[in-house]
Amino acid sequence: MLQLVYFPAPGRAEAIRIALELSGMEWEDVSVDGAGFQVMKENGELPWDMLPVLITPEGTIAESSAILRFVGQAAGLVPDDPYQRAKADEFIDGMGPLAQVLDPTFGIPEIEERVRLRKALFEPGGGGARNLELLQRKVSQSQTGWAAGTDDMSIADLKLFTGLFGLFSGNYDGIEGDVLSGYTGLLEYHALVANEPRIREHYSNVGQDDIRWTFLPGAFDGRN
Numbered sequence: 199m200l201q202l203v204y205f206p207a208p209g210r211a212e213a214i215r216i217a218l219e220l221s222g223m224e225w226e227d228v229s230v231d232g233a234g235f236q237v238m239k240e241n242g243e244l245p246w247d248m249l250p251v252l253i254t255p256e257g258t259i260a261e262s263s264a265i266l267r268f269v270g271q272a273a274g275l276v277p278d279d280p281y282q283r284a285k286a287d288e289f290i291d292g293m294g295p296l297a298q299v300l301d302p303t304f305g306i307p308e309i310e311e312r313v314r315l316r317k318a319l320f321e322p323g324g325g326g327a328r329n330l331e332l333l334q335r336k337v338s339q340s341q342t343g344w345a346a347g348t349d350d351m352s353i354a355d356l357k358l359f360t361g362l363f364g365l366f367s368g369n370y371d372g373i374e375g376d377v378l379s380g381y382t383g384l385l386e387y388h389a390l391v392a393n394e395p396r397i398r399e400h401y402s403n404v405g406q407d408d409i410r411w412t413f414l415p416g417a418f419d420g421r422n
């Protein structure tokens with residue numbers, strides 16, 4: 199039995215959750231709050247003092263991308279071809295700056311200041327907008343439509359789909375879904391992944407009021 203431990207949000211665990219579901223392996227989704235996180239940290243249960251971690255019979259794996267590669271293999275989402283596998287890895291590693299774009303805003307206690315800084319991130323020239331433009335360029339250059347140009351959907355797509363569109367769920371004050379209306383290439387990519395049969399099935403019980411609404415087909419239609 200595998201246990202994925204994270205906070206009760208999609209965040210850095212969501213791509214892993216999809217891959218675990220698609221892998222058919224037995225696993226448990228374990229949610230902890232801030233206090234639970236502190237306990238794990240103080241007990242030395244977190245290899246890099248952070249979540250998510252995957253607890254396996256052999257030991258604990260940390261770092262969301264490493265866990266994704268591990269479970270993605272079992273889900274058939276790691277390309278067999280070495281070049282394609284390297285391109286998927288390249289894409290995942292290249293997404294680092296997107297994951298970090300909000301990090302400096304989390305420690306800001308005043309909501310007005312947090313909202314102001316986050317809105318600025320997605321205005322022209324902001325760090326968030328630069329990441330969106332880069333990612334849009336990457337997906338538009340793909341010959342197959344999949345993020346890393348692989349023949350089929352790969353772990354890079356799970357990482358991009360959840361990591362990018364999850365930012366616009368409303369969970370992060372100041373980041374609204376209408377930001378994406380100017381990024382038609384990213385919205386086309388959203389449609390490709392959200393309508394992929396395995397992804398569609400995975401989110402089939404999710405409603406519009408769920409935090410995961412951003413992963414549903416047509417989620418951003420008419421939001422401008």
Ligand SMILES: N[C@@H](CCC(=O)N[C@@H](CS)C(=O)NCC(=O)O)C(=O)O
Nearest residue numbers: 209210247248249250260261262263
């Ligand atoms: N590079 C790590 C980053 C993990 C990370 O930033 N985790 C955050 C939650 S998304 C965390 O554990 N924060 C708690 C803290 O640092 O106090 C990964 O991708 O797994």
